[in-house]
Amino acid sequence: MTVKRIAFVQELLKFMGLEGRLHLEWISSAEAQKYVDVVTKFTEKIRNMGPNPLRAINEMKKAG
Amino acid sequence: MDMVKAAKELLLQDKVDIFLGYRKLDGHQIPHGFTKAHVDDLDQLEISLNRYPLEKIACDLAQKDPALKIGILARDCSQRALNLLYTWDQLNPENIETLTVNCCPSPLSTHGDCSYLTPKPTGDYKKAHGVDYNDSPKDFLANHDSGERLSRWMYEFQKCIKCYGCRNVCPVCFCKECSLEHPNLVEPGVLPAEVPIFHLIRATHMAGRCIDCGLCEDACPAHIPLRMLYREVNDAVSDIFGYVPGDHIEKSPFSIIGKTVELTPAPMDV
Amino acid sequence: MDCEFVPSVCSYCGTGCGVLFEVIDGRINRTLPLKSHPVNQGKLCIKGWNLHEYINSYMRLKGPLVRENGRLEKATWDEAVNQAARRFTRIKEEHGPDSIGVLVSAKITNEENYLAQKFTRAVIGTNNVDHCARL
Amino acid sequence: MDKCIACGLCAEKCPKKVDDEYNEGLGKRKAIYVPYSQAVPLKYAIDDTICLKLTKDRCGICEKTCPSGAINFADQAKEKTLNVGSIILAMGFESFDPSGIDSLGFGQHPDIVTSMGFERILSATGPFGGHLCLPSDKDHEKAPKKIAWLQCVGSRDQNRCSNAYCSSVCCMYAVKQAVMAREHSHDPLDCAIFYMDMRTHGKDFDRYMEGAKKNGVRFIQSRVHSVVPRLDHQGIEMRFIDPDGTIQTENFDIVVLSTGLQISAACVDLANTMNIELDHGNFVKTDSFNPVSTSVPGIYACGVFTGPKDIPQSVMEASSAAAAATEYISSARHTLTKEIVIPQERDTEYELPKIGVFVCNCGTNIGGVIDVPDVVAYARTLPGVTYAEENLFTCSQDTQDKMAQVIKENHLNRVVVAACSPKTHEPLFRQTLINAGLNKHLLEMANIRNHDSWVHAKEPARATQKAKHLVRMAVSKSMLLNSLFETQLPVTQSALVVGGGIAGMTAALSLARQGFPVSLVEREQNLGGNARKLFHTYMDEDIPVQVKTMIHQVNDHPMIHTYLGAVIEHLDGFVGNFNTTLATSESKVTIDHGVAILATGAVEAKPDEYLYGNHDAVMTHLEFDSLLRKNDPMLDGAEDIAFIQCVGSREEAHPYCSKVCCTHSIHSAVEVKKRNPNANVYIFYRDIRTYGKRELIYKQARDMGILFFRYDLNSKPRVTPSGTGVTIRILDHILKMPVSIDVDILCLASRIEARDNQALAQAFKITCDSDGWMLEAHQKLRPVDFATDGVFLCGMAHYPKPIDESIAQAKAAASRAITTLARSSISVGGVVSRVNEQLCSGCQGCIEVCPYNAIQMNEKKHVVSINAALCKGCGACAAACPSEALTLEGFNNEQIYAQIKSAMGA
Structure with missing residues (x-):
């Protein structure tokens, strides 16, 4: 179920120009190293993508 | 007119208790529920170029009386909407009779009289900064890079005045409580709405549901190209799951657990 | 069951948008925008979409109420109007x-x-x- | 041991290292250690053979580092005496040690490993963290490109070891390891399995093997002659004869020896002490009709100790042994139970939140990294918090008592414990709340150990910050917590058993002997099912005689009511409270029952090939058994008899193995040969699957001169009529020549086919798989349960199986059923889903996603309702509902949003 929803939302976000910001990975509680690797890699990836463009838009809007 | 005769027959032979169609009142083509008691009113039956969500009205009626037999003037999109509402148990197919109206061109008929077939005019500014009504999702994706897609959609979304018209007019929006009114998701009383959360919530909820009738886009006072957005939603659902809402009576892949779809999560590319 | 549609004009503001009331068995159930209306061309704002709500609202005031000892009590129109007149007159006299x-x-x-x-x-x-x- | 909190400081400091036997010597462990990461209870143990303190009275550093004073070097082994009514032996097996077989090279090269060793290599908790690499590579980086598995190492072998039996599980685990190794590997990996017969006879196993084949795992039918480490260190050389008869040499990076299962000397000793009879393979001697009973009354055995078997069968036998062990001592049930006195629960509904926050130091586990006093001070500033303190060990008994005291004195009505994982300690803290007179659901935990101090040990300042965030989130959720209540529903303490074959009768008898009334329903006019048509088991037990005894026992038992010629017409209710309407030809009966056991069996399919139905000489097994039973003259006159295996099984339309036919055919063949030693008996097969102890009868058949011909699916035997007999033509795979054999009787090992269980499945809300077999809750761990509570399965309705396995499963089903029946009531509620009928639009999106069938549609109101007795609180429905009409109690949207908001508001 999760994989279906995520696959769809990933498509939708891509269409909106927000691709790559959602990721799904199955990690069992026994796979500590995999968890660390995935989270580190994803954090790094998001950091490289720069600040959240939506935050800027919403702040601009609030300021009028 | 054959249509009138057929509708009269439905009422007179008690096949339906009420027939939903259109009539002209004060110069406006508006929906009307024809009954056996006033069967001659059917002489005024119109097909109407202005489409209203007759299926939603049928739901309203069915909710008040689940046993009510309803006749309905059905375009292709209505037929899809009805199928979807059958799927989700909002209408009982045994209680619905349809009179089909030619609208979208099909192999059976060469012409269609639906106003939605003509392209909508898109202004120059919208073409330059927003999203063209008449673009196909695939072209839009191909012709604009990621940053531009975002800025174009945000341009469209930030016009939203949160009238909820898109939801209110939608023939397949039947939930009693709507996530768009959930204070934790969409902050009430705040305008403009935080982008793009309102529209993304709606888009996700339309997945596996949107029957592409275009009434939402028509009802939008801010001219947001909603039909094009939900077409992308439909494309995604059909590409991933091979499911076309309203095509037949079958629950959406998001409501079926199990092996029907075998997907693996997309890899993370850095 | 009867179901008819009554065209009307939105009463919320001066724009004058055309609306269509869905009336089921004599009771207003839903508001739709009037598609062929020249003013709004089938669009409405959030207030217009909910135009039907107050008519049947359980919170709607259907007769005069007068506050007595901190509680609102049902009253006749004469009682209510007299009381309002008395109080307004006093306020006007005391404070202008x-x-x-x-x-x-x-x-x-x-x-x-x-x-x-x-x-x-x-x-x-x-x-x-x-x-x-x-x- | 009570004091150990498994912080691991002792092992960190311990200076003594040895090879870790759990990782098959591929890694190291300390002298103070946890034997394996899933150990329950999670406590450290000292290896007294190597501990410096215990062996040489030096060191003792662990005692100094232990923060909770859990180490006691003076602890001695103690002798205890227990008085028990029954004993169950479940002592398991040891993996065959291949060091003695020189030709396999084990111990001569680090990259030749046993299957157990390879299992550890693939495991995330294994020596290389789940990274597939060459054990010979010191850096654990070099990945293998080619891996070979050698089957039957220490099994089916009386030359190089004395294990004549088949170990039953190695074929399947080798396939699994090959598939998993390929998944683990980043580069394409060549996996080859060298085998004699592929014995993947379990449920869905053949499908798995075919999938592996399709994905490129190579299966080579060959017994490998020798495994030689190459002198140039370029892998391992294997020499073998391929199916065409040519000698081949191939190099592999890793060679896995699929070692068999055997009984350890210690187990044999214990068995001898107990006077339990063992068989040739040192397994406990059992018979088909009492598969878990040993030769000593009152002592039962299960698992590999009674014969080689896989996990599902072991689990079944375990439950089965429990049933057998309790059958004769059931009168003692509940005689030693003690009642717990629970304090009156305080009504907190109209109180303002008064939150108490307890932050745990966990010795130095948390306190060593996180500034706990700072977190406590911060917690005091949070809205709603009226009390906050730190504990050294929140989970210790004295702290528990103190907490209960604090809760009472300060009138706390919400409790936040910032400590470890709710997985391990939530039940404990819930008990503390109960003891303090609070509803146990008014507890929230913040995991500042596993999620914080352990992973951010190097950044104490930021870890403290994160601890504050986690506490703030927990506090904001706890503010919205409600008391949740459980209600008690009475249980109808009787059972319904559907199906009166061997499995159904066994289950009914087991339940009745344990004191529970049983309604046994059989569709036919008599009991016994398929077994009435069978001849002998492979152990030469007379099946019809045994079945007759069983039918007598059923008919004579006062607790069993049998309904013959009856079908289930309607079923209502749920676990503990079922209500079934039965229809017989004359009347209708309504039965109330608490549980149901489905034992509807299976049928022998009628073949549509090999002239079956068109020639009198061609028959199925059941028909052949009837000849044997009646000593039919047709048998005496037959000089040549043939058997064709896999008729309708393991084909595209029916891709499963019928499991019993190889043994059945061979046993019949042996019987024929015994009656007429001059008869020529031929068996045409694809893989001979005489698993476990059944291998011995295969050996016997070969010794008696029965001829075996292997055929492929794409070159099946061709059968043509010739007079009173038939002619079988086949391409012999050794001679590479067509062979033609005239026989008088041809017996077809026809497929076992599932019954049409659709109506039953619908009534009991269970599912059947694509082959028609009923689908259990979990193929390995819950083989007799359904996802629907209170319904159990056994016998061939689950999958084709021989009598001993059917009986084991039937007793297991009875045992599982009794876990419900033995209680007078079940509690319902707590963390379950709830429907807000005002918001439900009746779209039924939730019904499809509920894995437990706990949601029904209320057609009248056009809304759904949840059966709290069936709901397991998974939350799938809450996620599927578009209107948030369904919420999961204790995890409702408000609570979760409060947590998210509080996390974002940092």
Whole structure:
């Protein structure tokens, strides 16, 4: 179920120009190293993508 | 007119208790529920170029009386909407009779009289900064890079005045409580709405549901190209799951657990 | 079961959008935009979409109520009007006419609105009058 | 041991290292250690053979580092005496040690490993963290490109070891390891399995093997002659004869020896002490009709100790042994139970939140990294918090008592414990709340150990910050917590058993012997099912005689009511409270029952090939058994008899193995040969699957001169009529020549086919798989349960199986059923889903996603309703509902949003 929803939302976000910001990975509680690797890699990836463009838009809007 | 005769027959032979169609009142083509008691009113039956969500009205009626037999003037999109509402148990197919109206061109008929077939005019500014009504999702994706897609959609979304018209007019929006009114998701009383959360919530909820009738886009006072957005939603659902809402009576892949779809999560590319 | 549609004009503001009431068995159930109306062309704002809600609202006031000992009690029109007149007169005498303001509503007719401003200016004697739909 | 909190400081400091036997010597462990990461209870143990303190009275550093004073070097082994009514032996097996077989090279090269060793290599908790690499590579980086598995190492072998039996599980685990190794590997990996017969006879196993084949795992039918480490260190050389008869040499990076299962000397000793009879393979001697009973009354055995078997069968036998062990001592049930006195629960509904926050130091586990006093001070500033303190060990008994005291004195009505994982300690803290007179659901935990101090040990300042965030989130959720209540529903303490074959009768008898009334329903006019048509088991037990005894026992038992010629017409209710309407030809009966066991069996399919139905000489097994039973003259006159295996099984339309036919055919063949030693008996097969102890009868058959011909699916035997007999033509795979054999009787090992269980499945809300077999809750761990509570399965309705396995499963089903029946009531509620009928639009999106069938549609109101007795609180429905009409109690949207908001508001 999760994989279906995520696959769809990933498509939708891509269409909106927000691709790559959602990721799904199955990690069992026994796979500590995999968890660390995935989270580190994803954090790094998001950091490289720069600040959240939506935050800027919403702040601009609030300021009028 | 054959249509009138057929509708009269439905009422007179008690096949339906009420027939939903259109009539002209004060110069406006508006929906009307024809009954056996006033069967001659059917002489005024119109097909109407202005489409209203007759299926939603049928739901309203069915909710008040689940046993009510309803006749309905059905375009292709209505037929899809009805199928979807059958799927989700909002209408009982045994209680619905349809009179089909030619609208979208099909192999059976060469012409269609639906106003939605003509392209909508898109202004120059919208073409330059927003999203063209008449673009196909695939072209839009191909012709604009990621940053531009975002800025174009945000341009469209930030016009939203949160009238909820898109939801209110939608023939397949039947939930009693709507996530768009959930204070934790969409902050009430705040305008403009935080982008793009309102529209993304709606888009996700339309997945596996949107029957592409275009009434939402028509009802939008801010001219947001909603039909094009939900077409992308439909494309995604059909590409991933091979499911076309309203095509037949079958629950959406998001409501079926199990092996029907075998997907693996997309890899993370850095 | 009867189901008819009644075209009307939105009463919330001065724009005058065309609306269509879905009336099931004599009870208004839903508002739709009137697609062929020249003003709004099938679109509505959030207020217009919910135009039908107040008519059957359980919170709607259907008769005069007078507050007695901190509680609202049902009263006749005469009692209510007399009490209001008495209190307004006293307030005006003690604090002057500008201590009173009148807010009128879009949900009453033009004529009633006219009367309200006439009442405010001529009877009470102040220009403190306003309307909720000053778009 | 009570004091150990498994912080691991002792092992960190311990200076003594040895090879870790759990990782098959591929890694190291300390002298103070946790034997394996899933150990329950999670406590450290000292290896007294190597501990410096215990062996040489030096060191003792662990005692100094232990923060909770859990180490006691003076602890001695103690002798205890227990008085028990029954004993169950479940002592398991040891993996065959291949060091003695020189030709396999084990111990001569680090990259030749046993299957157990390879299992550890693939495991995330294994020596290389789940990274597939060459054990010979010191850096654990070099990945293998080619891996070979050698089957039957220490099994089916009386030359190089004395294990004549088949170990039953190695074929399947080798396939699994090959598939998993390929998944683990980043580069394409060549996996080859060298085998004699592929014995993947379990449920869905053949499908798995075919999938592996399709994905490129190579299966080579060959017994490998020798495994030689190459002198140039370029892998391992294997020499073998391929199916065409040519000698081949191939190099592999890793060679896995699929070692068999055997009984350890210690187990044999214990068995001898107990006077339990063992068989040739040192397994406990059992019979088909009492598969878990040993030769000593009152002592039962299960698992590999009674014969080689896989996990599902072991689990079944375990439950089965429990049933057998309790059958004769059931009168003692509940005689030693003690009642717990629970304090009156305080009504907190109209109180303002008064939150108490307890932050745990966990010795130095948390306190060593996080500034706990700072977190406590911060917690005091949070809205709603009226009390906050730190504990050294929140989970210790004295702290528990103190907490209960604090809760009472300060009138706390919400409790936040910032400590470890709710997985391990939530039940404990819930008990503390109960003891303090609070509803146990008014507890929220913040995991500042596993999620914080352990992973951010190097950044104490930021870890403290994160601890504050976690506490703030927990506090904001706890503010919205409600008391949740459980109600008690009475249980109808009787059972319904559907199906009166061997499995159904066994289950009914087991339940009745344990004191529970049983309604046994059989569709036919008599009991016994398929077993009435069978001849002998492979152990030469007379099946019809045994079945007759069983039918007598059923008919004579006062607790069993049998309904013959009856079908289930309607079923209502749920676990503990079922209500079934039965229809017989004359009347209708309504039965109330608490549980149901489905034992509807299976049928022998009628073949549509090999002239079956068109020639009198061609028959199925059941028909052949009837000849044997009646000593039919047709048998005496037959000089040549043939058997064709896999008729309708393991084909595209029916891709499963019928499991019993190889043994059945061989046993019949042996019987024929015994009656007429001059008869020629031929068996045409694809893989001979005489698993476990059944291998011995295969050996016997070969010794008696029965001829075996292997055929492929794409070159099946061709059968043509010739007079009173038939002619079988086949391409012999050794001679590479067509062979033609005239026989008088041809017996077809026809497929076992599932019954049409659709109506039953619908009534009991269970599912059947694509082959028609009923689908259990979990193929390995819950083989007799359904996802629907209170319904159990056994016998061939689950999958084709021989009598001993059917009986084991039937007793297991009875045992599982008794876990419900033995209680007078079940509690319902707590963390379950709830429907807000006002918001439900009746779209039924939730019904499809509920894995437990706990949601029904209320047609009248056009809304759904949840059966709290069936709901397991998974939350799938809450996620599926578009209107948030369904919420999961204790995890409702408000609570979760409060947590998210509080996390974002940092």
